[in-house]
Amino acid sequence: MTCSNSGLCLDRNLGRGRSVEIGPLWIFPSGVCGDVLGEENTPPEDNTTPDERPERNAGPPSVLLVDEDGASVHPLPARGTLTIGRGEGCDLKVEHASVSRTHAVLEVDGRRLTIRDAGSVNGVRLRGRRLDPNEAQVFGVGEVVELGRASMVVIAQRLSTLAEAAAAKPLDVGGAVVAHPSMRALYALVERVAMSDINALVLGETGVGKELLVEALHRGSRRASQPLVRLNCAALSPTLVESELFGYEKGAFTGALSARAGLLEAAHGGTLFLDEVGDLPAALQAKILRVIEDRQVLRVGAQRTREVDVRFVAATHRDLRAEVQLGTFRRDLYYRLNGIVLAIPPLRERVAEVRPLAEHFLAKARPGVRGGPLDPAVVAVLEAHDWPGNVRELRNVIGRAVILAGDGPITLAELPEELRLRASRPPSDAPKLRDEMGAIERRRIEDALARTNGNQTHAAVLLGMPRRTLVARLKQYGLGRSQRREEP
């Protein structure tokens, strides 16, 4: 199994009962649940014509179960009735405290899917409405059914081929270079997630390509012909934000000369991309949560609400789970947005992508000029860098090199000095690994203390380390009292 720190693990030799783990997402190879379901999966009836049914959608549907800890995919039989719940005897087991022992019953009849609340405590919700006890509702592939705080989506195909997808040739994903196995697996997953309506949370350091991935998710969805609206949550003006988001009616305030739709309405039928969602102010977190739950917006000054059909995709470079624990991000909103987590590994963990990315940016910067492969010495220097700014930093380095080189070849001389020096430093000069790790740890601790205003308990939560360890590290790194404000 190959693993990266970003939490992406990919097992190329999936055996029966083993899983692929992508961040907090677990994907079980097909057949794992066959025993549970007790029948072979035969292709379901399909009322669509072969033209309407692309090859990638062929095959029996699967159900994607998402709970607090992640997601699992289970193939469905062509026909049958399955119990869903926390109880041992259930056909589809969901490990979540908010799910009753027997929570719901799913009936599969070819492509016809019916869900029934089996007397659960926390209810079954479909299209924002809680079903009555024992009420049965027909729902479609891609629709999200909420079971307490967990959710399920039926997808039109098996998710058993991620390992194959990862081993395949680079994908064409609309301008993005996707060459490393971890990224191929991730983009293969994006393609499948796109087909459902589940909300997605995209995680990754700055410049890793979160926005590009969200674009791919939108393009691959049934919403592709409708708008993808981006809201930068880090740059919201408190005075304008409400009218920007929700729109307003004529005369709602001085200067409202005519009615105007807000961003949420503008995204109707499409996708709303909440970029830097970790920076969403608390008051707006509550309002966005309400829209996700009710699928309705109320313009400023309006009397009646309007329906909106929007898929929410959020992105952040922050550790939202830790923010939830600290109470700076609403837990309920986190679970609404976190239908599925798509975690992009930093560039330093996919070094094999540095050269194709550099050549891609070179070709873009010099359209019409024959680039050819980059000089191996240049590639070696680029591959040795740890890219804290990720792909964006690489794009800037190539852009600068192109300006300096004119139409000539890119040589070491056109690379920033810092990169060249680092690569050429003899091994004896290189900092010891332990020192380097220590420096990183110290930086992270300082950052956590700054963000928690010196509160050690909160900083320890952000860092994911016991408070006692944090106190020991503060002593070890000689961090001053100013950063070590004692708890009240």
Ligand SMILES: Nc1ncnc2c1ncn2[C@@H]1O[C@H](COP(=O)(O)OP(=O)(O)OP(=O)(O)O)[C@@H](O)[C@H]1O
């Ligand atoms: N795989 C890729 N192939 C080609 N270009 C890429 C790839 N990944 C990122 N880029 C480019 O790198 C730049 C940064 O990407 P993007 O804006 O998607 O990053 P981000 O994760 O959203 O960053 P931030 O957290 O700062 O918002 C963009 O110009 C984007 O086109």
Ligand SMILES: [Mg+2]
């Ligand atoms: Mg971005």
